[in-house]
Amino acid sequence: MIQQTLVLIKPDGVARGLTGEIIKRFEQRGLKIVALKLVKIDNDLAKQHYTEDISKRLGEKVRNMLLNFITEGPIIAMIIEGVNAIENVRKIVGVTESKAALPGTIRGDFSHVSYSYADKKEIAIKNLVHASADETDAKNETALWFSIDEIFDYKRAGDEHIL
Numbered sequence: 001m002i003q004q005t006l007v008l009i010k011p012d013g014v015a016r017g018l019t020g021e022i023i024k025r026f027e028q029r030g031l032k033i034v035a036l037k038l039v040k041i042d043n044d045l046a047k048q049h050y051t052e053d054i055s056k057r058l059g060e061k062v063r064n065m066l067l068n069f070i071t072e073g074p075i076i077a078m079i080i081e082g083v084n085a086i087e088n089v090r091k092i093v094g095v096t097e098s099k100a101a102l103p104g105t106i107r108g109d110f111s112h113v114s115y116s117y118a119d120k121k122e123i124a125i126k127n128l129v130h131a132s133a134d135e136t137d138a139k140n141e142t143a144l145w146f147s148i149d150e151i152f153d154y155k156r157a158g159d160e161h162i163l
């Protein structure tokens, strides 16, 4: 099943000059970038991305830390397309807590901090990337971040060997 999913390279990833390295991980797997932009977002868009639901699940404090982090500098937003793209992308990214992320994943190769360390500093964990969690989030998030005319349908060289 071909899916589209939202990936954000968070301010830490852009500031550390890891955008090429991160994008490469998706491209080398044969996944296709169908939308991409560098943006610095305001609190309004951040709140639509990290919705009220996060406050209910994790508390207002965690949501505020996430909002502060995602708005602190430029980020890359992209839509990635491929067979089971949502699951495939999340595997490449690794689990949310950097400390627990396996080597070989983006978070496991380039970050290491724990929730408890981040909580003590009252900051969001700098885990480099956001990737939509499931089909519902992917649908909502791709529509939130990109208009239809920013999403491209094209053939990638090598598609005939991959798809």
Ligand code: AMP
Pocket: 054, 058, 062, 065, 066, 096, 115, 118, 119, 123, 124, 125, 129, 130, 131
């Ligand atoms: P993401 O959806 O990948 O952008 O990451 C947001 C998720 O990171 C939240 O839903 C939380 O589960 C988690 N998170 C990030 N920082 C913290 C923190 N300091 N304490 C607890 N959870 C955190």
